[in-house]
Amino acid sequence: xxxxxxxxxxxxxxxxxxxxxxxxxxxxxxxxxxxxxxxxxxxxxxxxxxxxxxxxxxxxxxxxxxxxxxxxxxxxxxxxxxxxxxxxxxxxxxxxxxxxxxxxxxxxxxxxxxxxxxxxxxxxxxxxxxxxxxxxxxxxxxxxxxxxxxxxxxxxxxxxxxxxxxxxxxxxxxxxxxxxxxxxxxxxxxxxxxxxxxxxxxxxxxxxxxxxxxxxxxxxxxxxxxxxxxxxxxxxxxxxxxxxxxxxxxxxxxxxxxxxxxxxxxxxxxxxxxxxxxxxxxxxxxxxxxxxxxx
Amino acid sequence: xxxxxxxxxxxxxxxxxxxxxxxxxxxxxxxxxxxxxxxxxxxxxxxxxxxxxxxxxxxxxxxxxxxxxxxxxxxxxxxxxxxxxxxxxxxxxxxxxxxxxxxxxxxxxxxxxxxxxxxxxxxxxxxxxxxxxxxxxxxxxxxxxxxxxxxxxxxxxxxxx
Numbered sequence: 185x186x187x188x189x190x191x192x193x194x195x196x197x198x199x200x201x202x203x204x205x206x207x208x209x210x211x212x213x214x215x216x217x218x219x220x221x222x223x224x225x226x227x228x229x230x231x232x233x234x235x236x237x238x239x240x241x242x243x244x245x246x247x248x249x250x251x252x253x254x255x256x257x258x259x260x261x262x263x264x265x266x267x268x269x270x271x272x273x274x275x276x277x278x279x280x281x282x283x284x285x286x287x288x289x290x291x292x293x294x295x296x297x298x299x300x301x302x303x304x305x306x307x308x309x310x311x312x313x314x315x316x317x318x319x320x321x322x323x324x325x326x327x328x329x330x331x332x333x334x335x336x337x338x339x340x341x342x343x344x345x346x347x348x349x350x351x352x353x354x355x356x357x358x359x360x361x362x363x364x365x366x367x368x369x370x371x372x373x374x375x376x377x378x379x380x381x382x383x384x385x386x387x388x389x390x391x392x393x394x395x396x397x398x399x400x401x402x403x404x405x406x407x408x409x410x411x412x413x414x415x416x417x418x419x420x421x422x423x424x425x426x427x428x429x430x431x432x433x434x435x436x437x438x439x440x441x442x443x444x445x446x447x448x449x450x451x452x453x454x455x456x457x458x459x460x461x462x463x464x465x466x467x468x469x470x471x472x473x474x475x476x477x478x479x
Numbered sequence: 480x481x482x483x484x485x486x487x488x489x490x491x492x493x494x495x496x497x498x499x500x501x502x503x504x505x506x507x508x509x510x511x512x513x514x515x516x517x518x519x520x521x522x523x524x525x526x527x528x529x530x531x532x533x534x535x536x537x538x539x540x541x542x543x544x545x546x547x548x549x550x551x552x553x554x555x556x557x558x559x560x561x562x563x564x565x566x567x568x569x570x571x572x573x574x575x576x577x578x579x580x581x582x583x584x585x586x587x588x589x590x591x592x593x594x595x596x597x598x599x600x601x602x603x604x605x606x607x608x609x610x611x612x613x614x615x616x617x618x619x620x621x622x623x624x625x626x627x628x629x630x631x632x633x634x635x636x637x638x639x640x
Binding site: 185187188190191194218223227237263290 | 482483485501502503504505508524525526527529532535538539540541543544545546548549551592593596611612614615616
């Protein structure tokens with residue numbers, strides 16, 4: 185047997201899942217897609233006493249458009265992003281990044297909320313949720329609460345979720361006009377975790393100058409690196425090579441990437457510079473409506 | 480019943496089974512050792528190599544990081560179910576044979592599943608789409624060229640149901 189022994193529950197309703205979480209709290213893990221948890225269990229890096237499998241909860245497998253928001257339930261699979269007609273049009277950042285999440289077979293089972301709750305510092309979705317100011321809706325014994333990404337992601341694979349809580353839904357706010365986005369990343373091989381990935385969001389004023397920007401990175405910090413100081417340099421500026429270079433430089437300068445077996449800190453900083461410039465350039469084209477606007 | 484064991488009912492290759500399993504048993508081990516379907520191979524056993532890929536309710540999935548209990552009520556297809564033991568090879572298998580899409584054959588059962596999934600979903604996939612579909616599977620013999628060629632030919636030859 186690969187994993188250590190555990191007790192297994194497959195609740196038939198969200199209420200039942202929450203009851204089980206309340207009962208078993210600290211010693212339990214939610215099993216959704218299992219594409220990260222499975223390997224951890226098999227290698228015995230994790231050995232929870234109880235697994236609460238939420239794969240029977242079809243009613244929280246939704247992706248829907250509601251009140252301008254994109255609402256994604258806890259069991260919605262990553263693969264559904266690629267097959268959605270709505271997401272490429274209105275939340276293209278999510279659509280553009282989806283193919284970088286592992287491989288198709290992994291995305292068949294891996295869930296969007298599961299990736300957020302797992303909070304791998306090199307994963308795509310936490311950075312995207314941060315860049316798009318997503319809201320995380322959490323259910324627990326005290327009812328519902330909502331968290332912003334910067335409150336939710338605390339450290340490496342650590343979130344503000346309490347042991348008895350479930351990340352039930354992530355909500356992406358409506359797209360803003362004159363806004364272009366881009367996702368770029370560098371990995372050793374396609375489908376591997378990124379050495380560095382960047383989400384760029386650029387909003388223009390009617391006169392073509394930059395109103396606001398966001399630059400959020402994966403792979404360079406314990407939580408998504410939200411380079412606000414760098415992005416704020418762009419506000420009021422002409423969006424061009426010069427201002428993009430300045431923002432990219434600032435983002436690299438203020439970053440504190442680590443060195444590991446995959447890449448040195450200096451190389452990661454280099455990637456921040458290069459990818460930021462490219463991503464801003466791409467976001468600008470899209471904000472101006474050049475090309476067909478789709479990734 | 481022991482709280483670490485459960486009874487599962489599932490369909491594998493069109494045959495219904497009911498078995499009691501230890502809940503930590505992977506679906507791959509269940510298929511191989513409880514059902515004797517050893518066509519599903521285990522390489523890395525932690526979701527990296529793709530050798531253990533099966534179809535789980537019509538979607539490709541890695542059976543080494545699924546537990547047999549999760550397949551309760553599910554419909555599973557393994558390489559043994561692609562064609563009858565006496566019958567001709569499945570057109571995708573035939574194309575793999577023709578184009579040297581395998582050498583040692585260890586990874587092949589895993590490759591057939593995303594190939595099947597792609598071809599059921601799509602007629603005339605591009606090379607990029609083929610390579611993307613099989614990107615989660617590792618083959619150390621072929622260099623992938625034969626596999627891509629085989630899937631391209633299977634696309635042309637296979638009359639989908």
